[in-house]
Amino acid sequence: MSIRHGLLALLERGPRYGSQLRTEFESRTGATWPLNVGQVYTTLGRLERDGLVVQQGQDEAGHVLYAITDGGRAELRTWFERPVDRTSPARDELAIKLAMAVGAPGVDIREVIQSQRRHTVKAMQDYTRLKAQALTAVEAGGSRERDDVAWLLVLEQLIFQTEAEARWLDHCEARLIRLSTPAPGTDPAPARTKVPEPAPQGRRI
């Protein structure tokens, strides 16, 4: 996550002080990626060193204000224009876990998939509830509308991401079942992945 560019984007709207930047960052992203004030000041320090922001006086309460420079604006424009790099994907623990679960002794991969699916769908339920609330806020309009729209976009990204994960889990399960069922008329190949028979009784709920 680029705190650096996030702060530059907020500063483009006018000079601000540290904790103000933190509050604005969080109201745009719904505190999905919480920042502490220390991180904000460290980042501001680096931006200042690189000539992208300058200190510009104080407000009445004595907060040091920071302002974006022309260099900072150019950097920000480049950031918006440049796609986020996807060529070296971040390490994904779930993908690694499933890759390790294939053929692992004593591991029921379907259970691994199901317990993740429960967790993922649950997260989607919670995000969806927050989304419905954000939609209501956006439709009601008001002064915070720009922040509400930004938060809605972030939430929808979380929903799309969890949805992709749930679909991928369904796909993994279907593929493992297909691979463990020998095609009719062929000798049963040694199944690499054991898919246990379902329990005969449903769990009481």
Place this chain on the structure above:
Amino acid sequence: MSTQQPVLQLQNLVRVHGSGATEVHALRGIDLAVHPGELVAVMGPSGSGKSTLLTIAGGLDMPTSGRVIVENTDITTAGLKELAALRRRSIGYVFQDYNLIPALTAAENVALPRELDGVSARKARVEALAALEEMSLGHLADRFPDEMSGGQQQRVAIARALVGDRRLVLADEPTGALDSETGESVLALLRSRCDAGAAGVLVTHEPRFAAWADRVVFLRDGAIVDQTVRSEADSLLTGQGQGPSWGQVAER
């Protein structure tokens, strides 16, 4: 929620198709209770028994064993007449392909189940218009199904399912024929009807639609293998103040 009597109870539900070597166990001992105000989503791969569960819950098919209790009546032991009355008065269906009657307007479609209940045509129309109005569909009252979009037809179908005193809505892939934006608005309407006191069962293979439910039940090979319950507290994200309540969420 749990202090109220469930609108729908499935008890140790078993459904076997065929017999002997061709025997198929479609449902293997399902227990499920759905309370007023609750929307339950049923997910699972094709062939897991989702649709069988829904048709049995609605009295369209009978279980091999087990009980189906709708509004305190066991439909597996009810007489044919009683079953027909229960299906008319207590249970609403929403299908993937809307199933509105093409020759009737939206209002007439919604009024139809009430007329079949023996309510006068005039009163049925008043009730239908009220139901449509309540779901912000009043402007569609005089349109025929082919004059409405798929999403509009599906919303009218939800109004029809819940007109009168009906409290149980059973929806089988209601978003299957809709684009995702429209599907979302149909789910939002279903959600708001449940918030208003209906009990809903939604069969879907789309996780993002199941995510509108209070509870997601996972079916596999005819058995419930797992379920999720949405958190009461705002456990996922900090800084959001009070957790959102579905009751505050306006329908779209």
